[in-house]
Amino acid sequence: MEITTKTYKHCTVIKASGRVDSETSVALRNAFEHLLDHDQANIVFDMSALEYMSSAGFRVLLSAQKTAKEKGGEVVLAMTPDLIAESLELTGFKPLFTLYDNLTDAVGHF
Amino acid sequence: MEITTKTYKHCTVIKASGRVDSETSVALRNAFEHLLDHDQANIVFDMSALEYMSSAGFRVLLSAQKTAKEKGGEVVLAMTPDLIAESLELTGFKPLFTLYDNLTDAVGHF
């Protein structure tokens, strides 16, 4: 998994590529926490290059969303691949996030 | 020429498609002025679907940029087609605008 971040005027985009599981979710958690610790609580999670995400990744997203909202921000999801979106649906996570099918709309959310 | 606009949290995207000349530049001017009159002075001009732009279009852009900046906003250009970018260069307009090669970065400017 690779993680890159790009900061815009009103939000930061975190882009992860590859596979998120119990091993790699640690790096993803660190990336979210780093931003949240630095008061960058408006976060777009660009999922376009993700191939796989287990519940370990969902746990990261849930805790990031809680912290972001506590800080007056939000985590929104962009370009969630279809199979990962199905898992989000099955775990009841869909209502907890705004999903965008393209990055521009997600950045424009903030 | 077709013109669509999409408003985000901190900016509005104007997208024009087709050809801007002395005939069609009137509609483009109206689209910019409508936004500027309604205090939406943070404007992304999405040029990705433009095939042609004469100096009539450049005049619209110059006056929109002046008004936008007077109102504390800005017009930025996104995905300027190569031949139109060459005209912008030849007319000395390049330094008056920030250009982005993708829409997300342009929206993230605001």
Next chain:
Amino acid sequence: MPSLTVEARPQNLKKLRAFVEEGARQAGFDRRGVYAVALAVDEAAANIMEHGYRGAGGLITCSWELHPRGLAITLHDTGQACDPNNVPPPDLDSGLFERKAGGLGVHLMRQMMDEIRYRSTAEGNFLTLIKHRPQEH
């Protein structure tokens, strides 16, 4: 019956997924089916690593065989026993701040598979995950 034994460390999850993905392809599953099999096994194996062995290591043996109606995968470990069929369903609808992240793994495992069998014996725990090909449902 192909089988793979790995140390119970998260670094080995991708090997386990690749191993059962091959079985799922041989069983004739499409992209969605292969993904489901990998996800179910990943969740089961991650639980064995984290809860069964409490992160202290041990061995996990994974084997698969083509089943008349699809694919059967068995995970063997010698950690603490836990029948996933007895794990209560997770919280799927409370609001963000009330939402608990627990139980998602077993829930996804159940959703991805058609049948889950569990036996705990003196030789360790045997978890069998069965998935049918869609056309034969």
Next chain:
Amino acid sequence: MPSLTVEARPQNLKKLRAFVEEGARQAGFDRRGVYAVALAVDEAAANIMEHGYRGAGGLITCSWELHPRGLAITLHDTGQACDPNNVPPPDLDSGLFERKAGGLGVHLMRQMMDEIRYRSTAEGNFLTLIKHRPQEH
């Protein structure tokens, strides 16, 4: 020598561009060359409509011929005379609020073409725009 006569109204600019684009293609210009020819003619014709005829209408006749080194286009009108070679260069570098938008059309026309000839006679104004093929520059 193909020629096209249109009313001096902005709605006819696209017809004029399409007409000379065909000439540019026949002369062997690439995408950039065709664009340059259309832009130069558009700017010249728009000026005739706006300044030459002061928006009051009249006729513009456009003709093109293959030139030994490329393409020669002539625009004829009977409006006010103005030799573009005498139009001063535009303001290309002052800051935004000092920047004037005037003169851009003639400037682009000059940049797009290799030679600009102008004659004003009793029969009207004749503007000839010549563009060479790049390889023969």
